[in-house]
Amino acid sequence: MKTKIPGLILAFAPALALAQMAPPNPNPAAVKPGTYQVEPVHTRLIFAISHMGFTTWYGDFTHITGTLTIDPKNIQAASLNISIPVDSVTTTNAKLDSELKSAAWFDPAEYPDIIFKSTKVVQTGTGSADVTGDLSFHGVTKPETLHVTFNASGVNFLSKQYTIGFNATGELKRSDFNMKIFLPALGDDVSLIISAAFVQP
Secondary structure (H helix, E strand, C coil), X not given: CCCCHHHHHHHHHHHHHHHHCCCCECCXXXXXXXXXXXXXXXXXXXXXXXXXXXXXXXXXXXXXEEEEEECCCCHHHCEEEEEEEHHHCECCCHHHHHHHCCCCCCCCCCCCEXXXXXXXXXXXXXXXXXXXXXXXXXXXXXXXXXXXXXEEEEECCCCCCEEEEEEEEEEEXXXXXXXXXXXXXXXXXXXXXEEEEEECC
16 A cells, blocks of 8 residues: 555644744843734733622623834833724623623723823833833723733744734723722722734734
8 A cells, every 4th residue: 555645744734834833932032123013813801800799700802903112122112002992892791791882881882992002111020011001991091000021922833923922910990980880889990911912014
């Protein structure tokens, strides 16, 4: 019986390509300077509040867009401009999703986007920084700070795009943004967890 070598090569080609790809580089100094765009498929914002003190309730936003300008030799000069479509809010409950998109809650018809524009970047360690910016949400603009950690950079073997990735956390009070429905039964303190990927255009 003859072995079909070309067929075997084709079958194992994806695995061979994966094995040969350069692993993501966790060294922040290796990041290529420039302006990047949000890669929306793998970027999301998760928020959490206390639900009557019994549980922690979660939701998230997707389809995020924006830009990041960064130079690893001058982190303080980095700038971030992000837009989050309010209508993208989702939970595991369709009825609740509909309620959150009503005028009583997020009201995307009146306030379609959440905007974050950085105003100050302070490096806090190797691969970490506090990014302060103006957060515009639900008709209010206030300064908020995100605690950002660099993950890695490199070429995504699927998209072939040079990619840099970060995690970030933050805290805010929803009452500061005129979101006071069901206070204090539902928590005022909102925790943010962000996973963000950026690619070169």
